[in-house]
Amino acid sequence: KSNVNRHEIRKIPEGIIFGTATAAYQVEGARDEDGKGESNWDHFTHKEPCPVKNCDTGDIANDSYHQYKRDVEMMRELGLDFYRFSLSWSRILPTSFTDKINEKGVQYYNNLINEMLAYNIQPMVTLFHWDLPQKLQDMGGWTNPYIVDWFTDYARVAFELFGDRVKYWFTINEPREICYEGYGATSVPPTLNISGYADYLCAKNILVAHANTYHMYKKEFQQSQAGTIGIALSVIWYEPESEEYIEAAEDARQFSWGIYANPIFSKTGDFPEIVKDRVADKSLAQGFSRSRLPELSPDEVDLIKGSSDFFGINHYTTYIIYRNSSSIFPTPSFYDDIGSVFYQKETWEAAASLWLKAVPWGFYNALTKIRTEYDNPPVYITENGFSTRGGLVDDSRIKYYRNYINAMLDAVEDGSDIRSYTAWSLMDNFEWTEGYTECFGLYEVNYNDPSRTRTARKSAYVYKEILRARQLDFHYEPDITVPITI
């Protein structure tokens, strides 16, 4: 069931708060300023030959380090309830460790948080959105189990510094993208390309680091700070091509995000059975002495189980799945372990990003799956958005947002406990290895202008009206010749 073609005015129920998101490396700039340490993204973007489109870097990005007041002004123009941003670990702890706190870097986050709170915009803070201190990356990053201590120590500093005012915390943004894209493949640093091995080590250490931090917050800060804390997972919807491939699609879901969701949100905890069995069987058949998937000890299973106050969902798109017996993937590898092939339909509306097509019913299916599989947890939609190549009239993005919010409201009507919706992104930003070529912003950023002028797109007017009226009106046409105002 999905009512996405319904073209009447649809009320948004009370209790769902709306915001937008960004991440530190994608917007801050000020790469070396005021004592910031080097992150893996600083390091990666300056490699030769340059690994990013047009040799773009985040050295200046949107210059948000200096322009936080304009950023908050845009939040006010939109009428946001909250803004989700991330902290740069290497800006706060330039040595990676807690021996030295960079006061100037801390001041930037205090300024941003205080400016937001002055206008009643709640900060939602992600501790880790992909920019790891380079020194920790050199020591193995998320494959080194000591990262559990490094991350927990860093998180404690953040709670001490900002937790008096920050009531929504996210530990780690999208473990799948970090582990699979960075450790199993070559799309993001450390570009290890050790698929079917390093990606699984990364998954385990991320889960333990997340859970350890969760319990540390509960023990040391919950009483005095009274915030809520969880994780944001990338939830891609996998739809079977036909009845024959129902199981193949379920395998893809379990490998792609069940590997993180099952240990945290299921009643039994631990990695999904299918993932444990499949990787163990394949490993033995391939001549390994043990499974390439690390075990979670009984203590680790207990530590991780239940370690999130809510299910944070970053959702963008859907893939069709079918099973293939003769693998087209190298062995061993993560995709060989999944044992299925995926594609997107030509008829689905395409974004500027190759991997992103608009499939609103996939969002509905994903929300339904989370409700039924994990006993209807509170859900924070922490990212959802669509890319273009730029331009102020972005009707494709408007259509995407309307249809996806509509699909979300279908899930709410069915009983999903959805607490927040977050548009990615407030403004264009450094889109990782695509540089500045793919635009996700409600506001367009002019990268030829040293002051990085931000201009409201048509979608900003529409999003503002959805929030103001608390309703979806598919026929609303804004007048974009009138400047957007607070």
Ligand code: PNW
């Ligand atoms: C997210 N997928 O990554 C990140 O959290 C953002 O930093 C990023 O800018 C944004 O999406 C847009 O790319 C994802 O393949 C990348 O489904 C790919 C997928 C999902 C999330």
